[in-house]
Structure formats: C-alpha cells, structure tokens
Amino acid sequence: MSNPQEEAAELSKGAEHIVPDGELERRLAEGRPLRVKFGVDPTARDITLGWAVALRKLRAFQDLGHTAVLIVGDFTARIGDPSGRSETRGQLSVEVVRANAEGCVAQLLQILSPDKLEVRYNSEWLEPLDVGGILRLTSHYTVAQMLERDDFSKRFSGGHPISITEFLYPLLQAYDSVAVEADLELGGTDQLFNFLVARDLQRAFGQRPQIAMTMPLLVGLDGVNKMSQSLGNYVGIEEIPEEMFGKLMSLPDSRVATYARLASDLDQDRVAELEAASARGGPPAGLAKRTMARAVVALYHGTEAAKHAEGAFDRQFVRHEAPADIPEAQVPAGSIRDGRVHLPGALVALGMASSRSDARRLIKGGGVRLDGRQVTDEEVDVSRVMGATLQVGKRRFVRISPVESLGSFD
Template identity: 40%
Template sequence: MKSLEEQLKIIKRGTLDIINEEELVKKLEKSIAENKPLKIKLGLDPSAPDIHLGHTVVLRKLKQLQDLGHEIIIIIGDFTGKIGDPTGKSRMRKALTDEEVLQNAKTYEEQVFKILDEEKTTIKFNSEWLSKLTFEQVLKLTASTTVARMLEREDFRLRYENQRPIYLNEFFYPLMQAFDSTAIDADIEFGGTDQRFNLLSGRNLQKEIGKEPQVVIMMPLIEGLDGKNKMSKSLGNYIGIYESAKSKYQKVMEIPDELIVKYYELLTDVSEAKIEEVKNKLQDQSINPRDIKMDLAKEIVSLYHTEEEVAQAEERFKMIFQMGQKPKDMETVTVNKDNFDLISTVVDKGLVSSKSEFRRLLIQGGVKVNDVKIEKESELPKEGELVVQVGKKRFIKIIVS
C-alpha cells in the first residue's frame, strides 16, 4: 500500500467535502498498519438505464481507491429503486416495476465496468437484506431519526412549506440507504453533494447501533452542455457512457469555455501540472479555447474508445465544423408520410431535448433543411429526402416515403 500522505493526496484531489478528515486519517493508518483494505461504498439506484459522464466523477474516484488496494462495493438499489430517491424532487417519484428495476440494474452493472476493475469490484443488491426485514426491525429503524431531522432536507422542507404532499415511504428512502451502510460495514461512502443528507444518514445510523461510523466523501456535481444545470438525461445536456466516440467528441466541443478546467479536473487523468498550464493559457488568452477543447475531447474520448475511434472522431469534427462539410455518416431514418412530423422526429432522435427547444431555435434561425434556413414552423417540408441541420453541429437525414 502507498503511504498515508500519498493516499490522502489522491483521495482529496477533486473532492468537495470530507466528513471528517481526522477519522479518514485514522482509518487509513489502521488499514496500512494491518494491511487490510477499507470498504468503500457507492449506492446506485437504477432509476434510468444509462450512466453519463456526470456519474463517472464518483466512479473515477472509486477507481483511484481501487488502485490503492481498497475494496469497492457497489450497492445497486433494486429495493430502494422501487421508491426512488426523492432528492431534489418537488413531488413523489413514479415507482418503478420489478422488471424496470432489474433491466436498469443489469445495464448499470455493465456500464460501471467501463471504469472499475470488474475482478476487484463487489456488486450487491440491497434487496438481499432490505426485503428480509421484519416489521419490528423496520420500526426500530424508524426510531433512529425524527420527523424534524427529515424536514431539514431542503426538498422535504420546501414541499412542506408549500403544502405539497410528502409521503411516508419517501422518508424511508434515506433510512434504507443508511441501512445499506450497516449491512456491509462501510468504512467510507461516496456520493455527490446533492446526496449529503442520505450519506450522513448512514453515518448516523452506524453510530446509533454502536458501529464505527463511515467517513462521508462528497464529490462535486458537474454541469452539462448548457453550462448551468447538473448533467442530466432528462435535461438533454448529458454525454452518455455508451455514446459513440464521434458523439462524445462533438458534445465536449459544445461545452462553455468556463467548464474546460472543471472537465479536465473531474473527467480526465491528466496531471495537475497540465491543468495548471491550461488555466494559465485560458487566463492570458495565449491560445484559442477551441484548441484546448479539442485536446480535452481527445482526453475524455480516449478513456472509453480506441485510438482509431478517437482519430476518426477528431477528423469528423474538423471536416464538419472547421471545413463546413456535412458529415458522411449522419444518421438516416425512414418515416411514413401519413403520420410524419418533422419536429417530433428530430426530438425522438435526440437532436434537441424538446419541441419547445426546436421551436426556439427555429425562431432564432438555427434550423436548416436541405441547406435552406427555415424560420417558421409552417415552412417545414413534409416530404422527400430532408437533411435537417439543427444549430451548427447536429444533422439527420429523414426520408419521408
């Protein structure tokens, strides 16, 4: 194992908060002295089938601890997923069916191993212990916290103040996530800053039942392509793990310049020295930010794709966006003219996140069909072969037959 100082340096890089560092030092000292790995927990609720780069901020940190010799335990919340994490929600989430949970969980398993070492990672499903709790045990679990503490959560507090319903099963979510920590005797739990309440619930429950409390380490949330909101599939501002190299490269090139350094810090393996160099170049404006973004795109895409795929993605970007050519490999779809709606097709294929976004771009002159700028919805063609360009970078060919 590496020394305490080396491990702390690796663990602390990019983290936003550690609760608390003194306990972390003691755990690491004991781990080194006994040559025994720490149990590192990450809980994932399979509420959606895809993992995006926002999720990888925590997963990449786990990989660093895995490389330090510690045990990574991923808890797939197949049981908690039936309620859904109420964090940040203004109303109760729609419950998932058993089939949806299992299907999403299987996809999650496949995707986390794009980053983590499968042979050194333990995957557990929390139904293994939560489904076996008796009603008496559940009552004891609820006695570990108070309604007042639950209402300290911002989302619950706001709903309470605005007289929006909070259902009792939603109160159970942080308790069940906390029970996961006791079930595996977690030494450290990771999560995003939006998970603070849930993470601390695990720490508090461990204390309550006389176990050594886990250290909580929170990673920053990363903004999506819009530069404002947390990366999210529902907002359409995400870069998916399973997307092609060309798509990833193109999307990285779309991020605002202000996010360049943050993306280097949280989504790549480049050295701190290089990040400092990037900061200086951006500050003194000695280089075009576009050129830095091209290097950033290359760094990110190379983590998930082959050298050949990276080179093809870069070449495609240069051809389309620097030389003004249309992509030869644009997606082509064939639709029936009887029920064809161009806006719906463009939204369904992911060129824009919603019909309202498309209409906004239309008004702003950001839509072309067969090289002709379209500014009114009534002018959108309804037949033929249509090469639709949305903004500068998104293309699709629609064959209406």
C-alpha cells in the same frame, strides 16, 4: 502504497468532504482492504460523466487493493432519491428499474475493475423488511433531524409537500451501509446528509460508523444545473466519440476547466493552463475547449478515436460538410402516399425523433434539413427526399435510399 499517510493523501485528492477528519488514514493504518460503498439508483440507463467523477475515485481505491462494494438500488430506485429536488419524484415500476439496472452495471465496468468488486442489489435486504423492521429503522431518526437536510427544509418552509416515503429514503440508503458493513461511502456532495445518517444508523446497530467521502458535482452542458439525464444536459460514457466530442464543444467557456479537472486525466498544471486560456476568451478559449474534449473522449474511447471525432467535428461545424460516414436508410413505405413523404412518421420510424409530436416540434423549430436546406412543411415530394441527406439537429444524419413500394400514411 504502504505508507497510510501517503495513501490517504492520494485517495483524498479532489474530495469535497471527508468526515470525520483523519479517520481515513487511521483505517488505512490497520493494513486491511477497506470496504468502499458506492450506491447507484438505476432511475435511467446511461452512466454519465457526472456519475463518473465518483466512480473514477472508486477505481482509485480498487487500484490500491480495496474492495468496491457497488450497491445497485433496485429497491430504493422505486422511491427515487429526493436529494436536491424541489418536489416529490414519481415512482418507477419494477420492470423499468430492472431494465435500467442491467444497463447500468454493464457500463460501470468500463470504469471499475471486475477484480475487487462486489455487486449487491439492495432488494436483497430491504424487500424482506416487514412493518416491524421499518418501524425499528424509523425509531433511530426524528422528523426534526430529517428537516435539517437542506432540500427538505426548503420544501417544508415553502409549503411544498414532502411524502413520508421520501423521509424513508435516507434511512433505507443508510441501512445499505449496515447490510454491507461499509468502511467508507463515496458519492456526490448532495449525498452528504444521507452518508451521515448512515453513520448514525451503523452506530445504532453496533457497527463502526463509515467514513463519508463526497466528490464535487459536475455541472451539465447548460453550465447551470447538475448533470442529469432528465434535464438532457448530460454526456454518457458510452456515447460514440463524435457525439461526445460535439456535446463537449457546446459547453460554456466558463466550465471548461471544471470538466478538465473532474472528467479527464489531465494533470493539475495542464488544467490551470486551460483555465487561464478559457478566461481570456476568443481563440485561446476555443483551443482550451478542444483540448478538454479530446482528453475526455480519449479517456473512454482512446486517443485515435478522439482525433477522429475532432476531425468529424471540424468537417461538420467548421467547414460545414456532411459527415464522411453517413448511414443509409429507406423511408418506410407507410410514410409515403401520392408521391409525398409524411416527415413526422418517417422521422419516428428512422429513429430520429421520439414521437410524431417531437418530430413536428423539430420541423417547426427549423431543426430538420434535406441536403442542408431547412424543411418547413410536414409533407415533401418523394423526389426531394430520395437520395438526399436528411439531417435532424446538429449531429444526426441519414442518407435516404430509394424504396420500391409505396403505402399509405399510418
């Protein structure tokens, strides 16, 4: 696309903020690839549909010949981004951050092209900073400026603590832009303050200030809060098609158009049709939700996988049949004693609960079934379990095959 005005208009589609106005077109007119920065703090392993909103925009820049500069915040993740938070975030260990970073980068390549991609870890320039370097950074910003940020302002007014470390976070993120000489930084709307700090810091270091471009935040499956792994209201881009489709079908009708607009490749006319159908409620809203869910699953897994996922959803939730391809597993011998199965231990061993307390909570809440019948006791007869289909929640199934040896409870 050789016309800077047309290219700027294309790249600006869907953006919430572009600061300063008109600067994107001016830089595109220079006829060189822009360095477009996108930062990821690996505080968790999964890439969600929420992250994918900005990542897909980054891919659009790549497709037009620009360089995606991916900043993996292996240093800043140890602090944790306080954006939008009402309390101080706990710090992560180096080992946890490193493991998360490895998983994140691999998933990002599902969206980004390996061509025109530069991956940098911000520990490269932040770890060498000594006390003098940190003090030089802090000299460029005041406490009053930091308190202009909405979340800091609310916490300060409410008497909630703000650590000095959290004040440092926007400056360290801004220094990333200095280190890679970013032309433009891309992210969610909650990052606008940090992006503007980066403009000020680049100017202080004698660089041309970057353009700040933000994309809308995707609300999570609860329909209320920002999509977040910590809140459990997310869809990961690497989730299996059936899981992804099932989660999307749990979305409130009022959010279907938003997901169609931000998380799929559906055109705006189709999105408008889905929005109108969702507003009518009833069967039209249900069909709109299915269309959206198919489109999102197809984007990451292909059309055939999306059709298969919809069929699996119908078998399980419309016709109330068990899935066609249930995996088989044996109850661990250590969960059996005196002809009875200790379900909390078995659920943990089978990967269907994160801990025994989690398993007990699931049983108490009616979330565990054997052959479709709710289980209320923590111990059940072996004869009831062997050969039965064990179900946890709505989408986790395993068919229990016999075991040869019996052990004792752990």
